[in-house]
Amino acid sequence: MLLNIYGNYEKLSTHIADVISETIKNNPAAVLCLATGDTPRRAYQLLAKKVEEKKADFTRCTFIALDEWVGIPPENAGSCRYFLENEVFAPLNIMMSQVYLFDGMSRDLAEECKKMDNIIAANGGIDLMLAGVGMNGHIGFNEPGISPGKYAHVAELDEVTQSVGQKYFTGPVTIKQGITLGLQHILQSKKLIVIANGAKKAGIIKKVVEGEVSSVIPAGIVRKHPDGAVMIDAEAADLLEKETAL
Numbered sequence: 001m002l003l004n005i006y007g008n009y010e011k012l013s014t015h016i017a018d019v020i021s022e023t024i025k026n027n028p029a030a031v032l033c034l035a036t037g038d039t040p041r042r043a044y045q046l047l048a049k050k051v052e053e054k055k056a057d058f059t060r061c062t063f064i065a066l067d068e069w070v071g072i073p074p075e076n077a078g079s080c081r082y083f084l085e086n087e088v089f090a091p092l093n094i095m096m097s098q099v100y101l102f103d104g105m106s107r108d109l110a111e112e113c114k115k116m117d118n119i120i121a122a123n124g125g126i127d128l129m130l131a132g133v134g135m136n137g138h139i140g141f142n143e144p145g146i147s148p149g150k151y152a153h154v155a156e157l158d159e160v161t162q163s164v165g166q167k168y169f170t171g172p173v174t175i176k177q178g179i180t181l182g183l184q185h186i187l188q189s190k191k192l193i194v195i196a197n198g199a200k201k202a203g204i205i206k207k208v209v210e211g212e213v214s215s216v217i218p219a220g221i222v223r224k225h226p227d228g229a230v231m232i233d234a235e236a237a238d239l240l241e242k243e244t245a246l
């Protein structure tokens, strides 16, 4: 596993944006899975600048969603879909015909999962997955205790996820379940980058990078990935034994 530590959030975001744009330069038809959340927000803004300046072109990519809240409609600004449409697809000129998203409002969530598994297989797998780390060590909605053998599934959300997740919404919401790609998708993606920033992530990053690899900290799966990287800022790296900021 590669560990890259950047001096600050801006440097981290610049590097993430560069890795994504390099990926599509080398493989314009890449299958991308890019997380929602606060961590990658700045990297997407920097990517949008590259698109504007014609230094990156996403028109041939396929986009796969990582996860979605169950029962949150797409027009809710806290939904993953809303985030993706506004912070990723529109700024990066990605058309809806290129994207596959989970419908968290579906009456048949098992079918949604099956559909997503089939779409990923039919597209030859995910080339690049970019994922954040939850305060409880989750990746996507793979919550502590999740079986490593899973593909897309409906997750009962951990209490930490239910409470931390409130930050994405304008008012209090009930978020008991999520629908998510599984650890097998994450492990089988050709390249995996796990990202985190800020002092609040330092404790969980220490567990991800230096703790025992087990289902208790699902994001630790990055250490089993053949092309896995952890990219963090200096604040998130603060509790690590060895720290070398780039």
Ligand code: PGA
Residues within 6 Å of the ligand: 036, 037, 038, 039, 040, 131, 132, 133, 134, 135, 138, 139, 140
């Ligand atoms: P964040 O979310 O980027 O908003 O911190 C990370 C996550 O919960 O996966």
